[in-house]
Amino acid sequence: MDDRILTKKYKKNNIIMIVIVLIILSLTGCKSMVRSVAAVDNVRDTTTSSKHKNVKADESKNGITMSLSYGYSNTTKYGRYMNVKFNILSKHTYQKGAVSIILPNSDQDNLRYSKTIQMKANKELVVNMQVPITNNLDTMYVKIEDAKGKTLIDRKETLKLNAYNDAEYVGVLSDDSSGLSYLSNTDSKIFYLTEENIPEESLGLDTLDVILVDNFDTSKLDEKQVEAIKEWVKRGGTLVVGTGEYADKTLSFFENGFLNITTKELKSVKTNYNMDSNDSTIVSIKDKKNTENLQIINKNEDNRITKKVLTMSILNSKAILEDKGTKLMYSNEIGNGTVDIFTTNLRLESDEWDTIGNNIWKEIESTLSDSKVQQLAIERQGFTNEYHLFDAVTNPFVKKAPNIVWYVLILLIYVFFVGPILYLILKKMEKRELTWIIVPSLSILTTLIVFLCGSSTRIEKPYVGYVSVLEVGKNQVATEKNYFSITAPDNKSYNFNMNNRYNVAALSSSIYNYGYFDSVSTKNVTSYKSSVVQSPDETSIQVRNYEAFTPTYYKQESVRTFKGTIDSDLNYKDYHLYGTIQNNLGSNIKNAVVFHNNNVINVGNINNKEQIDISQKQATKLQSIKEVFTNENLIQKITHPKDGKKATYQESVEENALKYAIQTYLFGKSNTSYLIGFVDTNSVSEIFKDLKLQSTGVQLVVIPIEVNSINNDYETVYNIESYMSVVEGDYSTVYRTMGGKELTSYYNFDNDKKILSVDYPEELNHTFTRKTWDGFTGDIYFYNVITKRYDLIFNSRTARSAKQLENYLDKNNNLLVKYVVDTDVVSDNCTLPYLTIVREAN
Missing domain, CATH: 3.40.50.880 (Class I glutamine amidotransferase (GATase) domain)
Known part of the structure; x- marks a missing residue:
């Protein structure tokens, strides 16, 4: 055979073999196991459906009569758990069956909740199920099935959902x-x-x-x-x-x-329930120019009744x-x-x-409670940025990342050997016809070597990523909330079983679209890929037909006793926090921060029983929760302080978890101080042990701490928003932003403490230290109870203290304040300034 023809075929064969090896390499241990979740707000321009059907009367089919009610008076709140009560009467006995609720979602797979039941002939069965309303469709599909999964009776309900309001x-x-x-x-x-x-x-x-x-x-x-x-x-x-x-x-x-x-x-x-301390009201009065003005009117009625x-x-x-x-x-x-x-x-x-x-x-x-006030504020705002939570729990378990150097080296050796080396050897031996045997054999051998090299890094079983949060309250009682994802390396169907005491619910990634939901039109509400099944013996998470490495998200919460304390001896004076904290939790705390009056103080690591002085620790004042997300260096300096080095997997998880926790558990809680940090995961929640899957994640603890703000018989209140009620204008309590040019607010201070001054401090307001758009720019007026007009008290560019308050505070320590934005500098969403008060301490 002509040498040129043989050489050409030989080269062509080598190219084919190299392509084969590259394909095999891509399917083995060096395959990327990371799927990222895009942090994109999926906000739909929709409105609530006005057609809310009443819950239907009893329906009958296949000898079964079913009626249901949900929430209270068939009303529920978006973002909350909803109780669904079924009344079931069957003419036949079914030793095993199930009641199922499917919650559709317009941009995701539907979610199914199921509870096993036993129906006895002609005996009413009452079943209660609790499901979270976090999807963006105002519909649920319910059905009763027999032991083989056959639908005996079903129907679709349009839910009456209330969203985008903070009504209790x-x-x-x-x-x-x-x-x-x-x-x-x-x-x-x-x-x-x-x-x-x-x-x-x-x-x-x-x-x-x-x-x-x-x-x-x-x-x-x-x-x-x-x-x-x-x-x-x-x-x-x-x-x-x-x-x-x-x-x-x-x-x-x-x-x-x-x-x-x-x-x-x-x-x-005889009592009027101390109305003397709260008998002021706000009325709208027109002046001579027919302009409406808000004024404080004191009522002097004797409303005492006998009780x-x-x-x-x-x-x-x-x-x-x-x-x-x-x-x-x-x-x-x-x-x-x-x-x-x-x-x-x-x-x-x-x-x-x-x-x-x-x-x-x-x-x-x-x-x-602080947590309830904040929940209502978030519901009023309409959405939360929970994509940080999803990013934190989506990270995969990787015991040891593949070393790409070895794979490159193996590939180069293979290419070099099957190329010039093999060609020269076979040519010298005049046995080039062996190419058709040797090259495939070497390809198989190389593939086997690559496969063996990737065996230690290959993911072959489902795994869990989690964020566990312990919110500690009074009397050593804590609410434990576990957020987690389950990811499978293939598209098989899986059942993950655990103890039936766990009230697991699916965590929808559309949860941060508060108030935006549709009615179902073409969406198939009967199909689902993920379900949570409750039985007398166990709780089961069922996943089927998901693409490989596509995570499914869940949450579980419970109340438990919490042992351990954070002991503090802290004083807040002249806008600085002084004193010590001691860790008596029984475990070390990593990357701890103290959150006080919207100050984030980077404390660092605290070993068990260790006491540290935080007087010299770095503090960052936040005007708004937005800074947690826009100021990238703020959280990064806490979770991975090594400048110039890329964050590790664990550091990235901690960064996202901390951002989520600050927004969800801390911001907006006026005059309350907390320590938040990561504790050893050796005490990981029992649910992850019960799942019997490889789990990685972080556990956060959120603990209130005591801070003294009384000095020399005077008390300084550094955040007066807990006394504030919006009278006129738009205001976001979550983001601390005004929605228009003016905001009028009413402050109802404690009437048994004399107010000595109202201050507009430079230390708390970004207008003095940052760009103007990051703080308030404009004027602040107080309502004068004598002249019935508003007087200019503060300009945003000048820090000062207002001490002559007799014309502005009524007899019950009520104050009416108007904030007017300089629209030449700030067009909209101006941040509210921080005002403080100094008063006599009881």
Whole structure:
């Protein structure tokens, strides 16, 4: 054969073999295992459907009658868990079946929740399920199946969802609620409860923000219902209990030690529920030029009524409402929630609703927990940036990254050997016809070597990425929230089983699109790829037909006892934090920060039992939560302080987790200080051990710490937004931004503490240290209660203290403030400035 022809064929054959090896290499251990999740806001320009159907009456099919209700009065809040109650009656006995709820999503796969049931002939079965409403469609599809998965009865429901509002949802539990109708005159939404519609799971109460009990025999509630309410409180809810002459009925709830209450005598007292401290109102009055102005009007009416007051003492409680020495209301912090006990019943006559009734509701609102206030603010804002959470849990498990150098070296050796070396050897031996045997053999051998080299880095089993957050409250009670993803290396179907005590729910990536949801049109609501199945024995996560390395997202939360403390001796003076903190958690803390009045203080690592002085630690003042995302160096300096070096996998996870935690658990909590940091994952949540999958992630702890702000009998309040109510204009409490040129706000300060000054400090406002768009630019006016006009007090460019306040504070320490933006500098979304007050300390 001609040498040129043979050489040509030989080269062609080598090229083919090289291509084959490259293809094989791409399919082995050096294959990239990382799939990134794009951090893109998926906001749809849609509005809520106005056609909300009432829940249908009983439907029958195949001998089964089914009716259902959801939420409360068939209403629920977007972003909350919703209780769905089924009433099922079958003419036949089914030893095994399932009730399923499928929640469709317009831009993702549908989510299915299922609960196994047993139906007995002609015996009604009641089933309650709790599902999170985090998808962007206002529809659910429900069905009952037999043991083989055959659908026996099904139907589609259009949900009545409320979103983009911060109205409190109040559940009223009373045998006679007519005297409580004043609650309907507030901005809250009222739902009347009975012992029949109180669920046995705390998540079934998640729609509610407040539960008010008055003139109701709480012994009617069974043990599971009582425990559900208690856990709901610990997770952030507010329980309000009226007593007085009905104390024997309402306080039976606490017989097993939830609160330690000692009751004494019942006496008649005349009271107006301390309305003298809260009898100012805002009215709109037109001046001579017919221009409307907001003014403070003090009401001087004597609205005292006679009430039966029960004298009592409550361990570890504080009286927050008194009238002439008579204690009317106690408040108790339990876990992350509160319990309010009134010493009277809460019933009022209709002519008392607008006066005393409004004052009672204001007192209840003032005790809402920090976590609840922030949740309502986020719901009012309309969305959250949770893509940082998804980025944190999406990172794959990689025990040891493939070393590409070895693969390149193997490839070069192969190419060099099957190229010139083999050609020269065979030519010299005059056996070039062996090329057709040797080259394929070498290709197979090289492929085998590459395969063996990649065996230690190849992912062959599903794995978990997680972020676990412990939000510690009072009485060593913590809410544990676990966010995680499960990723499989192939598109097989998987079942992941765990103990049935875990209330697992799918975590939808459209959760940050609050308030934007559609009605289902062409979406197939009956199909699904991911489901959570509850049975008496176990909880199962089922995943089917997902593309390889496509993560599915879940969450699980519970309340548990938390052992360990952070002991602090801290003082805040002259806009700086001084003092020490000591770690007594029982484990080391990594990359810790102290969050105080929107200051982020980089503390660093704290070993167990170690005490550190934070006086010299670096502090960054945040004007707005936006800076957590726009100031990239802020969090990076905390989680990976090595300048110039690329972040490791663990550091990237910590960065995203910390960004999410600061926004979700910290920002907007006025005058409350926290330590947040990463703890050893040796104490990882039991759910990840129960899954029996390789798991990697981080565990965050969020703990409130005490900070003293009283110096020389004077108290400085460095953030007065907890006293603020917006009267006119648009304001985002999450981002601290004004939506227009003017914002008028009403500050209702404590009337028993004399205000000495209102300050506009340079140390807290970015206008003095940053670009003007990063802070407030404009003028600040106070309403003059004498002249009935607004006076210019502060200009954003000049820091000063206003001490002559007698013309601006009314007799109850109320202040009306107008912020006017300089639109020549800032067009819209101007950040609200920080004002502080100095007052006498009790």
